[in-house]
Amino acid sequence: MEKLTVEVEEGSLKGTTRTDINGRTIYGFQGIPYAKPPVGELRFKAPQSPEKWTGVRNATANGHGCYSRNMLNMITGSEDCLFLNVFTPELPGDITSLRPVMFWIHGGGYTSGSSDTKVYGPEFLLTEDIVLVTINYRLGVLGFLSLDDQELDVPGNAGCKDVIMALKWVQRNIASFGGDPNNVTAFGESAGGAIVHLLMLSPMAEGLFHKGIAQSGSALNVWSLGQSNLAKQLAEILECPHTDDKSILSFLQNLPVNKIFEAQEKLCDDHSVNHVRPIGPIIEKVSGKEPAFLTENPLELILKGKYHKVPLIMGYTSNEGIFFETPQKRKKRSKVVDFEKYVSHFYELAKGSEGSKEIANSIKLFYFGEDVPDVEDRERFSIINTDTYFIRGIYTSIRTHSITLKEPLYLYRFSIDARLNLIKKFANITLKGAGHADDLGYLFKTVMTPNLPEDSVEMVTVRRMVKLWTNFAKTNDPNPIEGVTWKPVSLKELNFLDIGTELVSDVNPDNDRMTFWNDVEMKMLPS
Template identity: 50%
Template sequence: MVLAKINVMWKALAKNIYIIKILLLTVIRHYLPGHRKVINIYKRLKNVEGPVVSTTNGKLRGKVGTAFNDRLFYSFQGIPYAKPPLGALRFKAPQPPEPWTGIKDATHEGNDCVSRHTVLRTLIGSEDCLTLNVYTPELPTNQRNDDLKPVMFWIHGGGFTSGSGSTEAYGPEFILMEDVVLVTINYRTGILGFLCFEDPDLDIPGNAGMKDMLMALQWVHDNIIHFGGNPNNVTIFGESAGAAACHYLILSPKAKGLFHKAILQSGCAINVWAKGRSYTEELSEVLGLETRDDQSVFKAIQDLPPDQLYKAAEKMCDVSEPFIACKVRPHGPVVERKSKDAFLWENPLDIMKSGRYNHVPIIIGFTTREGILGEIVQKPYPFRPITNFELSVPHFLKIARGSELSKQLAEKIKLFYYGDEEPTTENKDKYYILETDNFFLREILTTVKYHEQNSSDSVYLYRMSSETSLNMLKKIYNMTEPGVCHGDDIGYLFKNLLTPNIEPGSDEDIGMRRFVHMWTNFAKYGNPVQDDNTSTVDVKWKPVTQSELHFLDIGKELTMELNPEPERMEFWSNLFDIYCK
């Protein structure tokens, strides 16, 4: 009871008020000596003006936060992990950060990278954005570092064109209930992060955004021990483009040794939307240039203000472009010419088939209606059902639009997903299922099969079917259709601006605690249910095998099942076998 009152007083009053600080220190010293929890509170009160940590580049002053279970944690935000990519460094691979003198304020988040706000669609951010945030339950108290904690390294989504690691969407309060260190990062998106030129003299081969992630992981490797984190136990995890990025890191030789486990939520490197391309001629046309070579385009854009640059790149993209399967999107990771600095120089599918990648335990999964995102990207305009099914023919088949084969495939796709119905606003669920399969599930399951065949580590598959008020994307966009939308799982791992009041014992409370427990357990042990069953996790999660595609359905209950959506996946398999040999 006394401890609880002290904690309440600390949270409410002791941040900057000297008299309260002295009063609480006196109570702790004289009335509750020697108790471990008391000692921890005492240490934190001593640092009421803000904890200070030394890194390889200089000292940082952070602040204290409170997790969902009232546990206190330390927060360090806006930490530069690379030199600002300005001037001659625009579009280039990141450079190591420069040291500073004195104590750097790390109590506020850094700039978002230049992009459109995910919800408001206003242009935000700065090119000076290569920062990360560290949240830790404890700081080292001795030189031995004998109680280092697992590190969870979050990579945000946003289609490689937007997003950030900020607390607006990715607050640490849920995950910091557990004994892990959380890192969230910003990386360059859109044209600033994924422009690529064929001309080797320009030294812009692409993947600058992916190389930002490598630099951030290197910073974690070099510095996270000062925050109580274990550099030899790092789990990368991400959703959507963040999941695809995690998969690319698994496949990249440059990432070897920088992480040890991976969680891929609703994305992988071979999804139809998860790769980029060169677009010099299109950009030249948008800029009104007479010549269309790489050197001319680079000269025209190297000094453009970032907002003008971003808007020029936008003109190359249709409003529904993320959901056109027949086209390769402009912005995303690419296969580079092989060199010592290349992030990736082989096709991702070939790397998976060969087994030449970073073998780590993997969790990978999907939501029941990923394809609701296809309607969301059309907003604020009314939903338009698909009418030209040639747009649904995956680009990796390399079949020309308008060809007889393309039309045959389009007709087969329409017949399977719509039967004798025509697409309307009344049968949207058929559209959602098609987009779920075509943009996410089919290649996620292909990824599972290849990694299970070629990896020395376990692969855990899940389907997220839980529908509560924590389902983030549906809540943001006021979607009432049944099914779990792409991005809905984020609200169970991170507190965000729209997180409701969570009642103890509610479906929200149980669902959130399940996600956090399994994800952090995986970070600790490489097994999401390593320890004894808890009140929220009461099932053994079996990894997939060559003969059985086990998956955990994460709904109101947790159930182990086999072979997700078999009829739908068999349709695509047969289609490819018959028409695409």
């Protein structure tokens, strides 16, 4: 019997075997702690280095995800959640050369999700010669609470600093699994995609990764950053008798985690485009005591070129707004047509102001023309949600990076609509196109993945996605692919690849809609 053990700096790990979709044996090491449990006095604070253990640690099952509510509306996970998984095609002793590392950051709006193999199984990606790492990080107020008093060491962004700590673990240990610490691709979807982009902008991430793939999320999406006054809002909800930061922190650190979570769910986590969401990364106040994850406005950092210049893929699904048709979102759907909720808070226009109403009317005319808008016209509202919540921020990110990034920069649109579209299948949605997170089912095997004939559109797409993503991880270039060249974006041309039933190389995706939003933003510039 094979000896399924690996030595890392913190101790010995016992793993397990699985089989990829080609029938090859792969090796998994799960539930590996990459930091101290962030509990007690470490609640809300930056992660601390992991402790060593004696003996052989069992690494054959997923570690806890962060305490949160999942897509089935169940509360799961634990405050002790800083674990990662490693999957590799070879064990120590068999390794002849180090492989590219792909480091996955899950999405979930900074409030849900985990690296659980029921959703993020390695059986697709490990058909290629890469090492896969998937991580958990702190969510909700556990990961994104901030306090103004800099002496308390709670400046915010603990969840993002968890990601940094996991990347440092990779640098120290991944060679033991056959991974190359000098060739790490950070990739993620939705909030995970935004974090990938924020890693490019973070001084803390220097040298920790070498390429990025941001799927359906960027630092310039309207939902990508949160508010910096969460602690006082929580204290008020919890009827905390104190008003100073030090006492509020002590009060919150001594509450059971379920009480913190109950208060979190009472926060107005308004996902409207015209509100800054409460929970998310923030621009930190620089104290000089502890390293800051994000110190300036993301757009300004990109335009100044003050970021890590690494090869980058960015993209989106063709109908991201399908996400708003999931059962939980449908329950919260307003019966009133209000186009002002699509006026970005970036414009700094008060709702009800003349400027806000003027833009709202432009949106109505562009998407509905002379038709009377009806909230039950889900197809058109889905496209508005697609553009305002997702594509616009990604489009702006690509355009601004093309000015200052000299490394390869690629744009894609994922439009396949088939049986592995994760969200559509889960929520039984009939709208056309690929919805938010529908691309995940073609990169990761899930508990819902059916047996797939090799010639099926689903398996063909899995093979294509895996090849594109792993080619990029290996060489900085997703090419070669069958019969088409995926050209990088340049200052002159917005090249992109449409990933549908066929691969199509083209320019200027969704150009009419993006031209409309360009015109809206031009009107916002000072005259």
